[in-house]
Amino acid sequence: MNTTQPTLFLGIENLIKSLQPETISEERKAVLQPLIEFIQLKVSNNQDIRINFICTHNSRRSHLSQVWAQTMAYHFNIKNVFCYSGGTEATALFPMAAKTLENSGFEVRTISEGKNPVYSIKYAANEHPIIGFSKKLDDDFNPKSEFAAIMTCDSANEACPIVLGAEKRIPITFKDPKAFDNTPQQAEKYNERSLQIATELFYVFSQINS
Secondary structure, eight states, X not given: XXXXXXXXXXXXXXXXXXXXXXXXXXXXXXXXXXXXXXXXXXXXXXXXXXXXXXXXXXXSHHHHHHHHHHHHHHHTTOOSEEEEEEESSOOOOOHHHHHHHHHTTOEEEEEEOSSSOEEEEESBTTXXXXXXXXXXXXXXXXOSSSEEEEEOSHHHHHHOSOOTTEEEEEEOOOOOGGGGTTSTTHHHHHHHHHHHHXXXXXXXXXXXXX
């Protein structure tokens, strides 16, 4: 395991310290293993690592995954990791997903308003922000080749049996917190999903040897 970076925002650093990757089941670890192998092969060959997290609407799970993956790569000092997200259609990054990240210690700023707002999401003072907005998986913002396509929801996984340009297609699906929108449990369930994603991606990047 690599040494950790000390320069994440304190709130994120404290959250990471509270994660419990030992609670991940062996069955779930098997689901995560192909992503570990993809990253490890790239690291071993000194190649750039491009990961595109894909969901139907690119509004919740794919963004949470993109942000946490980029953060964990930085935390474990794994270089040349570039994380993206996309959907089978474009809608908007759901405000509660952005708020959940903000509550986890990220600096979230709205760059532009409208039907599909654009957010700046920072995890460390000296690092370039992640630009969050809803887009189709083949948007010009995303890579065209030499990337892993991570299918974060069942419907996108079924709708996209082939992702053009992807070197590897890996289903790692999560339950949709959208089911709790406009309920008293909304904030709790979004946080629960974000923590699951953070924990699993912590585990993934902790397994990489550089």
